[in-house]
Amino acid sequence: MKLIIAVIQPEELPEIKEELLKKKIYKFTVSNALGQGKEIPIHEVYRGIAHEITLLKKVRIEIAVNDEYVDDAINAICTVANKYKDKGRGKIFVLPIEKCVRIRTGEDGAEAIG
Amino acid sequence: MTSRYIILIILIFSFTFGSEVSEEMFTINNLWILIASFLVFIMHLGFATLESGLTRSKNTVNILFKNVSIISIGILTYALCGFNLMYPGEFNGIFGFAGFGISAPEGSDGLINYASGSYSYYADFIFQAMFAATCATIVSGAVAERIKLSSFLIFSAVYVAFVYPWLGSWKWGGGWLDQMGFYDFAGSTLVHSVGGWAALVGAWILGPRIGKYTKSGIRPIMGHNMPLATIGVFLLWLGWYGFNGGSVLSADAGAVSYVFVTTTLAAAAGILGAMIISWVVSKKPDLSMVLNGSLAGLVSITAGADVISLFNSIIVGFIAGIFVFSSILFFDKLKIDDPVGAISVHLICGIWGTLAVGIFTTDYSFTTQLIGVLSYGIASVLCAFILFYIINLAMNLRVSEEEELKGLDIGEHEMESYAGFQIFTVE
Numbered sequence: 096m097k098l099i100i101a102v103i104q105p106e107e108l109p110e111i112k113e114e115l116l117k118k119k120i121y122k123f124t125v126s127n128a129l130g131q132g133k134e135i136p137i138h139e140v141y142r143g144i145a146h147e148i149t150l151l152k153k154v155r156i157e158i159a160v161n162d163e164y165v166d167d168a169i170n171a172i173c174t175v176a177n178k179y180k181d182k183g184r185g186k187i188f189v190l191p192i193e194k195c196v197r198i199r200t201g202e203d204g205a206e207a208i209g
Numbered sequence: 210m211t212s213r214y215i216i217l218i219i220l221i222f223s224f225t226f227g228s229e230v231s232e233e234m235f236t237i238n239n240l241w242i243l244i245a246s247f248l249v250f251i252m253h254l255g256f257a258t259l260e261s262g263l264t265r266s267k268n269t270v271n272i273l274f275k276n277v278s279i280i281s282i283g284i285l286t287y288a289l290c291g292f293n294l295m296y297p298g299e300f301n302g303i304f305g306f307a308g309f310g311i312s313a314p315e316g317s318d319g320l321i322n323y324a325s326g327s328y329s330y331y332a333d334f335i336f337q338a339m340f341a342a343t344c345a346t347i348v349s350g351a352v353a354e355r356i357k358l359s360s361f362l363i364f365s366a367v368y369v370a371f372v373y374p375w376l377g378s379w380k381w382g383g384g385w386l387d388q389m390g391f392y393d394f395a396g397s398t399l400v401h402s403v404g405g406w407a408a409l410v411g412a413w414i415l416g417p418r419i420g421k422y423t424k425s426g427i428r429p430i431m432g433h434n435m436p437l438a439t440i441g442v443f444l445l446w447l448g449w450y451g452f453n454g455g456s457v458l459s460a461d462a463g464a465v466s467y468v469f470v471t472t473t474l475a476a477a478a479g480i481l482g483a484m485i486i487s488w489v490v491s492k493k494p495d496l497s498m499v500l501n502g503s504l505a506g507l508v509s510i511t512a513g514a515d516v517i518s519l520f521n522s523i524i525v526g527f528i529a530g531i532f533v534f535s536s537i538l539f540f541d542k543l544k545i546d547d548p549v550g551a552i553s554v555h556l557i558c559g560i561w562g563t564l565a566v567g568i569f570t571t572d573y574s575f576t577t578q579l580i581g582v583l584s585y586g587i588a589s590v591l592c593a594f595i596l597f598y599i600i601n602l603a604m605n606l607r608v609s610e611e612e613e614l615k616g617l618d619i620g621e622h623e624m625e626s627y628a629g630f631q632i633f634t635v636e
Contacts, residue, residue, distance in 0.1 A: 106614035109420060140623045179611075 096192040096208055097165050099158040101172050102130055103185040108154050114171035120164055122208075128155040134183020153185070159192060161205050235326050238459045242332040245455020249339035252448030253280050253346060259441025260350045261626075263432035263497065263549040267616025268354045269626035275349045275358065279365055283342025286370035291341050292334055295374035295382050302385035305378060327459045336455055340400055343452075345369040347404030350549035352411040354418050354430075357608050358621045360600045368407055372592040376403055376585060391581035392573045395456035397512030397562035398585050405556025406589035409545070414597045415607050417546030419614065427541050430548070435496055442500045446476055449507045453514045468514045472507065475514075475526030479506020482530020490534070498534050501550045505533035508555055509562035513570065521569040528565075529558045560586075 103111065108125065115123065130153040137148040158168050169187055176184040197207040257276035261269045288311050297305030313330045314323050323330045345365040352361065377399050379386045393399050421430055432438060453472045457464045483502020487495040506526030510517065517525060536553035547553065563582050567575030600606055607613075612620030619625070 137619055138623055139619070139625070145623075 096195055096205065097160060097162060098190045098192050099156075099160065099165065099168050100188045100190070101156045101158075101185060102128060102132075102153050103156065103172065103176060104179075104183070105152055105154045107175050107179075108156075110175045111156070111172055114175055115158070115168065118164070118167040118171050120158060120160060120168055120171070123156055123158040126155050126157075128153045132183045132185070134181065159195060159208050161208055165189060234460070235321065235328075239328045239332050241460035241465070242328045242336050242455055242458070245451035246332070246336045246339050248448045248451025249336070249343065249455065250280075250448075252339075252343060252445050252452065255441045255444030255446075255448055256343075256346045256349070257441070258437045258444065259500070260353060260549050262434040262436070262438030262441060263350075264353050265430065265616070266433040266627055267618055269433070269618060270622045270624050271358065271617035272349070272353055273626070274622060275353075275361060276346060278362055279345045279349060279369075280342045282362065282366045283345055283369050284338050286366060287338040287341040287374070288334075289370065291370055291374040292337060294371065295337065295341075295377040297378060297382055300378070300382070300384070302383075302388060303379070304375060305382065305384075324458070340396065340452075341369050341373055344373045344400050344404040347401065347551050347555045348408045348411055350551040351408035351547045352415055353548045354617065355415055355607050355613055356411070357604070357606060358617070360604055360606045363600055363604075364407075364411070364596055367596055368593065372407075372589065372596075373400075373403055376588055379584070380581070386581050386584065389580070390573065390577050392516070392566050392578065393512045393563055393581065394514050394516070394566075395453045395511045397508060397559040398582060401508045401511065401555040401559035402563070402582070402585055403589045405552055405554075405559055406586055407593035408547070408551045409556055410590055410593040411597055411606075412545050412547050412552065414594075414601060417544055418548070419610060421546045422541075422544050432497065432548075438497065438500055442503055445504060446507060449476070449511075453511055457515065464515060470519060471510055471514045471517055471522035474519060474522045475506040475510030475529070476503045477506070478523040478526030479503050479509070479530040479533070482506070482527040483534050484530070486531045486534045490538075497550075498537070501533045501537065501554055502530035504554045505529040505558040508558040509565060511559075512562040513566035516566065516570050516572065518569070521565075525562065525565045525569065529561055532557055532561055 115121075129150045131149050131151070134151070137151060139146055139148055156172070160168055169189075172187060192208075194203060195207045196203045253276060257273055260276065261272045264272055290306070290309055292311055293307035293309070294305075297307045299305075311330075311334055314320055320329050320331075324333060345368060348365065348368070349361070378384045380391055380393055380399055381387070418430060420428060422428075449472055450469060453468050454465050457468055459465075479502045480499050481502075483498045483505065484494055487493075487498040506529050509525050509529035509532075510522055513525075514522075533550065533553045536557040537547070537550050540547055540552055545552070560582050564575065564578050566573050567578035597606060608617060608620055
């Protein structure tokens with residue numbers, strides 16, 4: 096069991112979601128995040144004064160999967176993100192999961208994740 | 210000192226007044242036209258909020274910017290050449306121009322005798338100028354979320370400076386369609402369809418927003434603020450009392466009140482029509498469709514608000530509500546992406562309203578109305594196409610794919626509309 100945490104650019108989300116579904120990964124959590132990475136900061140002007148925004152809007156996807164799905168999930172995210180060539184495509188972290196419980200039934204482990 | 214001038218002006222007024230209208234009526238008429246002008250003015254706030262509400266939060270600054278610019282462009286160009294293009298006086302019926310600038314008749318005498326003493330020259334100008342700006346705003350919603358700001362501004366400037374007033378002169382300026390007996394009370398065709406045709410051409414040339422029409426079907430791109438959209442519709446409705454009520458061109462108690470009633474009945478029936486069809490077809494009542502439905506009713510009654518009977522105004526509005534729903538679905542089938550339904554509301558219901566005058570009244574022939582609709586259609590489409598085409602060749606009409614995904618607020622303006630709020634670009 097692994098927890099995949101990916102921080103991506105918001106506009107990639109719809110396509111990534113589609114790719115994940117194609118690979119039969121149906122369960123994931125998405126949240127809004129602010130993040131600072133390698134990409135060029137956004138230049139903003141407000142009432143004549145310019146400033147740089149470095150903490151940019153990101154989307155964080157958390158996917159808990161059984162081991163055999165880890166590569167598929169990573170590929171799904173990378174194929175979409177790699178369509179764009181510039182810096183700041185985001186990062187993927189893979190963590191081991193100690194325990195996973197399905198609340199309704201009380202099952203745990205590989206059963207609970209799927 | 211000032212009071213002396215006022216007395217003098219009042220004296221001049223009372224002496225020079227023509228025999229046709231009493232002094233009191235002149236003041237009341239004139240005041241009503243001015244009130245109607247600021248009611249039409251508030252429609253621009255309605256357009257701004259409606260359009261921002263029905264589009265995504267990442268494009269809100271851009272939408273608002275366009276709406277603010279258009280009122281500026283509309284008023285200035287109308288003062289520069291629009292007014293004299295639209296009302297050239299005696300002309301050949303197809304094209305006339307009475308010179309640049311606004312030329313008030315000389316002296317207070319001329320000012321009052323203008324329009325047989327119904328209202329002053331300036332009241333006439335400001336009322337008509339508000340209309341002109343409305344026409345250009347219609348395009349803004351249909352091309353939203355993907356058109357380059359500079360291209361849009363150039364298009365609007367030329368369209369509202371030349372095309373709208375030139376075409377308007379065919380009817381309201383006393384041109385060939387007027388002589389033929391074509392009837393358009395407050396501009397279902399002259400304002401709404403002329404704007405609507407340009408919206409159609411613009412949306413078609415630009416192509417749909419990224420992600421709207423996918424291989425797996427049509428994906429709805431939701432608006433980000435329904436309360437704003439609703440405020441917009443109510444403001445537009447409020448403004449419509451000036452749009453239609455002011456088009457009586459006097460404060461004639463009977464006529465203005467009658468127009469208020471037909472206008473309101475049609476709007477209410479438009480809501481009902483859109484509600485019923487959206488409930489039946491999509492199984493749930495759709496707020497955005499009901500909002501469009503009330504506007505549909507308003508646009509459709511605009512052509513005949515003073516001649517269509519009360520009962521028929523309900524029919525006209527109700528059918529418009531049904532038309533607007535079907536038309537939004539139809540344009541989606543054609544893959545013409547219109548984020549706010551401007552084409553369906555202003556073009557389709559504008560055409561319907563104009564034809565309805567021929568169907569529901571005996572004084573105006575359906576054929577003449579049809580000729581009017583067609584000639585305005587052909588002329589508007591040609592002008593809009595040529596303009597959009599040239600702008601597209603010269604400077605690109607559409608923003609880059611990357612900018613569209615990030616949002617036009619950052620791309621065009623380097624500014625956010627909801628800084629500090631947590632509205633993210635998620636799907």
